[in-house]
Amino acid sequence: MPFVRATAYSSSANLGAGFDVLSLAHQAYKDVVEAEIVGEGKSEVVIQSNSDLPLDPLKNSAGAPVLNLLNEMGLKYRVKLRIHKGVPYGLGLGSSGASAVAAVAALNSLLNLKLSLEEVVRYATAGEKAVSGSPHPDNVAASAFGGVVAVVSTSPVRIVTIPVRLNFKITLIVPRIHTGEGKTKRARELVPKQVDIGKMVENMRYLSSFVLGITKGDRELTRMGLNDEIVEKSREPLFPYYPKIREIALRKDAVGVCVSGAGPTILVLSDEETDLEGIKREVSTVCNGFETVCDFVDTQLGGGVETERFN
Ligand SMILES: Nc1ncnc2c1ncn2[C@@H]1O[C@H](COP(=O)(O)OP(=O)(O)OP(=O)(O)O)[C@@H](O)[C@H]1O
Numbered sequence: 001m002p003f004v005r006a007t008a009y010s011s012s013a014n015l016g017a018g019f020d021v022l023s024l025a026h027q028a029y030k031d032v033v034e035a036e037i038v039g040e041g042k043s044e045v046v047i048q049s050n051s052d053l054p055l056d057p058l059k060n061s062a063g064a065p066v067l068n069l070l071n072e073m074g075l076k077y078r079v080k081l082r083i084h085k086g087v088p089y090g091l092g093l094g095s096s097g098a099s100a101v102a103a104v105a106a107l108n109s110l111l112n113l114k115l116s117l118e119e120v121v122r123y124a125t126a127g128e129k130a131v132s133g134s135p136h137p138d139n140v141a142a143s144a145f146g147g148v149v150a151v152v153s154t155s156p157v158r159i160v161t162i163p164v165r166l167n168f169k170i171t172l173i174v175p176r177i178h179t180g181e182g183k184t185k186r187a188r189e190l191v192p193k194q195v196d197i198g199k200m201v202e203n204m205r206y207l208s209s210f211v212l213g214i215t216k217g218d219r220e221l222t223r224m225g226l227n228d229e230i231v232e233k234s235r236e237p238l239f240p241y242y243p244k245i246r247e248i249a250l251r252k253d254a255v256g257v258c259v260s261g262a263g264p265t266i267l268v269l270s271d272e273e274t275d276l277e278g279i280k281r282e283v284s285t286v287c288n289g290f291e292t293v294c295d296f297v298d299t300q301l302g303g304g305v306e307t308e309r310f311n
């Protein structure tokens, strides 16, 4: 039977003050999901996976959106999803989002549903809702579109790819820790429901500065903008090492540094002016001080989801 293989990259969301709005895809890791029709008459999803993730489609970020899509469109197929997990999960690398995007994109191609990328994102958010209780669209937008994206609307879904005119390399500081079930769900519960107007204005300054910096190729604007007074601060108990890592990265002239999504991974942007090896040396000591080993993954911006059909 024909099947479609979809590949979606890992991502880092928020990017400082862009909580649930900004995100970027990177080539560090990828999920591969194959979709195949294995029966008809009822809307069903069966999952095979090389991981210890839930095989119940309603608890798997790949299965939930596909089942949602089948039911919403009245498609009476039994769909098998073979998930080859490559994005480590619970680490702020958009793992749940990558699976969700790859699964929806694979079915879209297999059944020739002609969904736009924005519709793929809309369906994929059901995967985020299934695993974190919130249909946050940022990770899935980056894995779907690639590059650096802004979610400018959720009803309807509207994603804009941000033209990047700044030269930078990406380094992910990935602590070797297990965050347990529903890390993002717990992290979202720490975000305040109301904020001080002064902090909101400060964050709007940061977000404007970051987006203008990368689109104008202005290193200083980018560096000033990659900051957050609200969400990162509210979640600091989840990554108490972050302030020290941030201080080291900025002292060693990084282009910018922020928490990757809901963490615990930290994202560092660097260029030829940055003492990246010096950052890695000092950060390793900080991680050891927290009885943690950190891995450093040098990577670059990733592209959008890709599909390949096998007849
Ligand atoms: N296909 C899947 N891929 C990854 N995680 C999944 C998947 N299906 C269910 N999960 C569950 O979702 C949780 C991981 O998602 P979570 O949103 O917490 O972190 P993440 O997606 O790895 O990173 P981020 O902070 O960028 O969202 C884990 O509890 C995992 O068991």
Ligand SMILES: N[C@@H](CCO)C(=O)O
Pocket: 013, 014, 019, 020, 021, 092, 093, 094, 136, 138, 139, 184, 187, 188, 260, 261, 262, 263
């Ligand atoms: N915007 C989401 C991203 C999760 O990776 C959050 O911070 O909860």
